[in-house]
Amino acid sequence: MTQSFIHIESPNYLKAETLGSPADWAGVFGNNRPLALEIGCGIGDFMVKTSLDAPETNFIAIDYYNKGCYKTCRRIDRHGLSNVRVLREEARQFITERIAKGSLSAVYINCPDPWPKKKHRKRRLVNRQFMEFLRDYLAPGADFYFATDFDDYGIDVAGMLPGVEGFENRLAPDLYVHDLPGYHLSKYMLKFMAEGKRIYFVHYKRI
Template sequence: MSETATPATHRRIPSFVHHRTRLTDGQQQAWRQWWPVYGRDVADVVAEAGSGPVDPADWFGRTAPLVLEIGSGMGESTAALAAAAPETDHIAVEIYEPGLAQLLMRITDRGLSNLRLLRGDAVELLKEAVAPGSLAGIRIFFPDPWPKRKHRKRRLVRPEFVRLAASRLAPGGTLHLATDWADYATQIRAVCDAEPTLRNAAADQQGGWTPRPDWRPMTKFEQRAVAEGRAVRDLLYHADHE
């Protein structure tokens, strides 16, 4: 294992709640046929990592830059980004089975060979199965904002998580985040700016926010946020460590 588990007396509060949701007939068919090919459970990956971090080359059959996406939702942007960068391998971690099943359909429709799916806790995956300095990038687009004040302790982007994520990035690797919740954007920026091994790519620009990149697909979710008057903020950081 790459790090010791969190002691029981300091148990981590998960950033998600897993609700079982019924799959459509098409999603069920995709799951039965393609999950054994493209998907795995985080718990199984972690169990196999007892002797050391997992080697992604075993999954993809090649050695290539690797990007991890946390919370791929319905997979709309995930599939598009994987298709746009065939030279890069992509892993999407999600707990929502309909979203994973929909992404399986996108993989097969597009004939993508550089995308694999994991179901489960991304933090556990990073801690136990991802080698330090091994990722070219981590993407977290529109994480659950947990808008009620009493639930904000469940937000994913907190100092301990950012420290962990930064340690898994290769030097110069990127941590790219986007959110449509103003107070979460402020929190994310404060936490990431405070991490000494990360450098804000927009630090010298007015406001310090990263302009929305043209290559990040505009999903239906983001379109709805904009239509409802919520500004979307992007934040891009580079790993600045040896």
């Protein structure tokens, strides 16, 4: 069955091709506040809760899922949020083309696709190569958050990050925790927790 493409009519929905490379985010938001990015925002529930907590931060929420962007925009608009913009974009391409190096104050990745089959693991978004790529776009002191319900993905990322230069573990001596006070729970986290699964939270700082 083919899914119909939803046209998104929202003042907070942007088309990347209308932006510069890198984009002028201060111009987009009309201020020079810190710039945070959520990759794979899904339906936008985490983004709404997180951006409501931090009105002094500008947030970009991206997902390459059209319906997710639509739902995220609906939520953002309903809450009258002016500090979030949504784009239907693939993470690596978007960051490369639209984000200035050293400019992100935080990156959030919640429940990225786990690609559970061994032969598909190389398709996972977060690995050493991705972290070395992302490192250049983070400002000094920027936060990196990763959360997954998938044991093997959580343990892999938690075990890989200490070996990536330029990051400091904010949860040390733990490599990950199953409860991160103050961090909002996303739709997928809640779904997996209801199934009795534990979430692996990882939190690093760019040094």
